[in-house]
Structure formats: structure tokens, C-alpha cells
Amino acid sequence: MRKISDWGNYPVIEADVAGFDSVDELRKKLQRPGNVIAFGNGRSYGDASLQEKILLTRRFRKFLSFDSATGTLCCQAGTLLSEILEVFGPRGWFLPVTPGTKQITVGGAIGADVHGKNHHVDGSFGQHILTMDVMRTDGSVVTCSPTENADFYKVTIGGMGLTGIILNATFRLKKIETAYIREETVRAANLEEIMDCFEASSNWTYSVAWIDCLAKGDSMGRSIMMRGEHATEAELVDAKQKAAPLVPKRGLSLGVPINFPNFALNPLTMKAFNFAYYNKCRPGTHRHIVDYNSFFYPLDAIDDWNRIYGKRGFTQYQFVIPLEAGREGMRKVLTRITESGLGSFLAVLKLFGEQESFMSFPMAGYTLALDFPISHKAMELFKELDAMVADYGGRLYLAKDSRMDAAMFEKTYPNASEFKQIVSMLNEGETRFASLQSKRIGITD
Numbered sequence: 232m233r234k235i236s237d238w239g240n241y242p243v244i245e246a247d248v249a250g251f252d253s254v255d256e257l258r259k260k261l262q263r264p265g266n267v268i269a270f271g272n273g274r275s276y277g278d279a280s281l282q283e284k285i286l287l288t289r290r291f292r293k294f295l296s297f298d299s300a301t302g303t304l305c306c307q308a309g310t311l312l313s314e315i316l317e318v319f320g321p322r323g324w325f326l327p328v329t330p331g332t333k334q335i336t337v338g339g340a341i342g343a344d345v346h347g348k349n350h351h352v353d354g355s356f357g358q359h360i361l362t363m364d365v366m367r368t369d370g371s372v373v374t375c376s377p378t379e380n381a382d383f384y385k386v387t388i389g390g391m392g393l394t395g396i397i398l399n400a401t402f403r404l405k406k407i408e409t410a411y412i413r414e415e416t417v418r419a420a421n422l423e424e425i426m427d428c429f430e431a432s433s434n435w436t437y438s439v440a441w442i443d444c445l446a447k448g449d450s451m452g453r454s455i456m457m458r459g460e461h462a463t464e465a466e467l468v469d470a471k472q473k474a475a476p477l478v479p480k481r482g483l484s485l486g487v488p489i490n491f492p493n494f495a496l497n498p499l500t501m502k503a504f505n506f507a508y509y510n511k512c513r514p515g516t517h518r519h520i521v522d523y524n525s526f527f528y529p530l531d532a533i534d535d536w537n538r539i540y541g542k543r544g545f546t547q548y549q550f551v552i553p554l555e556a557g558r559e560g561m562r563k564v565l566t567r568i569t570e571s572g573l574g575s576f577l578a579v580l581k582l583f584g585e586q587e588s589f590m591s592f593p594m595a596g597y598t599l600a601l602d603f604p605i606s607h608k609a610m611e612l613f614k615e616l617d618a619m620v621a622d623y624g625g626r627l628y629l630a631k632d633s634r635m636d637a638a639m640f641e642k643t644y645p646n647a648s649e650f651k652q653i654v655s656m657l658n659e660g661e662t663r664f665a666s667l668q669s670k671r672i673g674i675t676d
């Protein structure tokens with residue numbers, strides 16, 4: 232038994248944790264009866280990969296094949312996105328979709344069907360999976376794709392590990408000329424301006440905004456948008472960049488050696504941070520060439536940054552509100568968050584495109600993600616926010632959640648009941664795929 236948690240360090244549990252190196256070893260481990268769940272790299276925030284028995288996938292991380300003509304890669308599911316970039320980045324290939332950290336596994340990317348800054352153009356990670364092999368509780372392996380065992384494929388993408396253990400996946404990488412992004416930053420004075428800016432930026436491949444969730448009144452929603460395109464070789468100006476166009480700059484890697492005391496993050500320190508960050512960007516539009524690590528993964532430069540929230544841990548409240556209700560809904564939820572003064576400095580706003588999938592989080596509309604240190608007050612606030620999000624037809628992201636209740640899940644995920652029946656049918660033996668989250672939100676008993 233050992234202590235384990237996901238990224239928010241809430242909850243922390245004692246679990247029977249084991250890894251595996253081969254398909255046979257995994258099959259044997261699945262013969263032990265009880266509840267079990269796959270754990271990728273624990274970058275979901277809550278309890279989605281926690282359970283009394285945990286199967287770590289990280290040792291299962293070989294590259295199985297690569298077609299350099301098409302960029303088609305097949306790898307084991309414990310491979311990190313950072314390991315893919317390390318090997319294939321210098322050869323001119325990039326991920327089709329990447330979240331704000333590259334420290335996640337391919338299995339975790341499919342399980343949560345993660346999205347990136349290009350969702351409005353390229354959809355979610357799962358939509359790029361050509362085929363995958365998944366082990367069920369009885370040790371059988373199902374190969375599935377949009378045309379083979381298509382129903383099983385559909386529920387495994389975004390299925391939060393509840394349909395089986397993904398063993399390997401095949402998907403196509405994207406050709407790039409350089410490891411750099413042609414970035415534009417745009418400062419927006421309030422929520423209306425940043426939403427106008429998103430709507431005017433739909434032709435950019437990547438777009439995201441950092442939003443100050445402590446600013447009130449006319450400044451509520453003041454933000455900085457970052458939008459970008461992969462830079463061509465001709466667009467590089469710096470001699471060092473030109474000399475090695477496919478090698479991203481190696482930034483400093485800083486660490487947080489200890490858990491911060493709980494008083495370190497208070498409204499004053501957060502306000503000061505937000506003020507400084509916002510004013511660092513001058514009004515108007517600015518152009519830069521930045522390496523892909525700085526553009527996509529600024530937080531990865533600080534190892535263990537989750538420790539700044541102290542021992543009590545934190546959670547991320549990420550919701551989406553459909554486009555029709557977007558402006559009004561976002562204004563209402565944001566007003567309540569700013570009034571509470573509880574949100575932290577890390578708030579990210581994004582406009583999603585259309586998404587057609589069975590269990591995935593995105594829908595055409597605005598999504599906001601905001602970190603909160605765990606506290607009784609924050610938990611009370613979330614209940615109010617949940618009611619607003621549900622009333623506007625939105626939902627919460629399972630990968631970030633550690634506290635939503637079953638009623639909220641059922642109300643906001645249109646396929647919740649059907650998914651519950653499918654998982655129960657797949658879990659027919661004595662071994663069952665279930666997480667603390669799936670129990671809490673009523674998918675499993």
C-alpha cells in the first residue's frame with residue numbers, strides 16, 4: 232500500500248499500486264478480483280485515476296512503429312507526450328492536439344479525450360486516434376477504430392478508463408518546419424473585448440487567453456490572448472533559431488521543493504500577481520517568435536508547481552457554456568467568482584469548436600478553467616456555480632473534477648445513463664474498472 236494522489240493533491244489515498252511491463256503481466260494482474268483503474272501520469276486533478284487498486288501504465292511506453300511518409304505513430308499507452316516530442320520533434324513532427332502540459336500519457340490523453348488550443352480547428356485528441364488495442368477485465372484484447380468495434384471505440388474515448396486499459400494507440404503526427412510558434416498577444420480590457428477577440432481569431436490554429444478572475448467592474452474579464460501558428464523556417468529571424476530550427480530552446484527548469492504554507496496564496500498575493508502579469512503586456516497587438524515549450528507548456532517549466540497550494544491541495548473548476556448562452560452565462564459565472572475573491576491567478580479562457588462524441592467534455596462554446604485552493608468556502612461556491620453552469624446547458628470537465636455530485640453529472644452529460652449501462656455491462660466479472668470519481672458521480676457502484 233502507498234499514498235497516492237492526482238495533480239491537485241486532493242484527495243490523497245492509500246492504495247495497492249502496481250505497474251506492468253507486458254500484456255501477460257497486465258492480464259495476470261487483472262485476475263485479482265476487486266475495483267481497479269488505470270493511472271497514467273496523474274495529471275488529472277482529482278480522483279479520476281484513483282481506486283483501491285491502481286495499475287500504473289508508465290512502464291508500458293515503447294514506440295511500436297512510425298511511418299515517416301505519413302507521420303503515423305503507434306506507441307504503447309504509457310508513453311508521455313513529452314517522450315514523443317523528444318524523439319519526433321527534431322525530425323519535424325508535432326502532436327495533433329496537446330493540452331497545457333506534455334507530462335501526460337497517451338492513455339490519459341484518450342481516457343479524458345483532452346483538448347488543446349486548436350480545438351476549434353482540430354478537435355480533441357481522441358478524434359485523431361486511428362486505431363487502438365484495449366484490454367478488458369477478462370484479459371481479452373479488443374482492437375477498435377472508427378470502423379472496427381466502433382461502439383467500443385466511441386465509449387473508450389473520453390471513457391475515463393472505465394471501459395478497459397488502453398494498451399497502444401495509433402495516430403498521425405503533424406508536420407512542422409520549426410520548433411517555433413509565430414505568436415501574437417492581444418490585451419483585452421474586459422470580458423466583452425476578449426470574447427470579440429476570440430470570435431475574430433477563428434482563423435488562427437491556436438488561441439487561448441489568460442484571464443484575471445479577480446478584476447471587477449468595468450475591468451471584469453480583462454485578459455491577454457495568445458494566438459499562434461507554427462512558424463516556417465523563413466519566418467525565423469534569430470541566428471540561433473535558424474541554425475537549429477527544430478530544436479526548441481531549453482528553458483530553465485525550476486522546482487518547488489516543499490509544500491507552501493496555506494497562507495502563502497492569499498487574495499493580496501494573487502491580486503499582485505495578476506496586476507503585474509496583465510500590465511506586463513502593453514495595450515494592443517504584439518508579435519513574437521517563441522519556442523513551442525514556452526507557447527504550449529509554460530507551467531511545465533516549474534516542476535511540482537502544484538505544491539504552491541500547500542498540503543490541503545487544490546482543485547480546478549473547469550466548465551464550458553454553450554455558445555448561444557456564452558456571453559450571458561460566462562458573465563454571470565465570472566461575476567460570482569470575482570465577488571467570492573476565492574479564485575487563484577491561473578485562469579484560462581478558450582473558445583471550443585463543435586464536438587461530436589459520446590462522453591467528451593468539449594462543446595461549441597466558452598470554457599474557463601480556474602484553480603482554487605481546497606476550502607469549505609470554495610466547496611460552497613462550487614455548488615452555486617454548478618447550478619448556473621447546468622442552467623446554461625454547460626458541464627464540468629471530468630479530468631479536473633474531484634467534487635461534482637451524481638445529480639450534476641447526470642443532468643449535464645447527455646449520455647450519462649447510457650454510459651452507466653455500458654460500463655456495468657463491460658464490468659460483468661469479479662474485476663471491475665471503477666475509480667473514486669466514477670463511484671462519486673454514479674457511473675459505478
Ligand SMILES: Cc1cc2nc3c(=O)[nH]c(=O)nc-3n(C[C@H](O)[C@H](O)[C@H](O)COP(=O)(O)OP(=O)(O)OC[C@H]3O[C@@H](n4cnc5c(N)ncnc54)[C@H](O)[C@@H]3O)c2cc1C
Binds near residue numbers: 346
Ligand atoms: C498543468 C496542466 C495543464 C493541463 N491542461 C489541459 C488542457 O489544456 N486540456 C486538457 O484537456 N487537459 C488538460 N490537463 C489535464 C490532463 O491533460 C488530463 O487530466 C490527462 O488525462 C492526464 O493524463 P495522465 O496520463 O496524467 O492520466 P491520469 O491523470 O493518470 O488519468 C486520467 C484518466 O485517464 C485514464 N487512463 C490513463 N491511462 C489509461 C490507459 N492506459 N487506459 C485507459 N484509461 C487510462 C485514467 O483511468 C483516468 O480516468 C492539464 C493538466 C495539468 C496538470
